[in-house]
Amino acid sequence: MIITTTPTLEGRPVRDYLGIVTGEAIIGANIFKDLFAAVRDVVGGRSSAYERALSNARAHALREMAERAADRGANAVVSVDLDYEVINNMLMVTAAGTAVET
Secondary structure, three states: OEEOOOOOEOOEOOOEEEEEEEEEEEEEOOHHHHHHHHHHHHHOOOOHHHHHHHHHHHHHHHHHHHHHHHHOOOOEEEEEEEEEEEEOOEEEEEEEEEEEEO
16 A cells, blocks of 8 residues: 555556545553653653653554555555644544545
């Protein structure tokens, strides 16, 4: 499955547009991650726990989106957009794009 933020795939014309597909991931931040992140905010540095959580959430959202595209018979998703939101100490990552057949 080709996943791209561009609206087209060079050298591969789109034969059929199969609709919008999405994938979502919501992860909770536990109190220990919050505590260590707060300490790092005060003393500086990066929070590797949050970076790993964000990376995992993004990968999950993209994988879910690709699975939904495959269910429609797509072999690519174009114009992918990633959105990040924090809701009540939970991180939500949403991936959305257009499923296509090339």
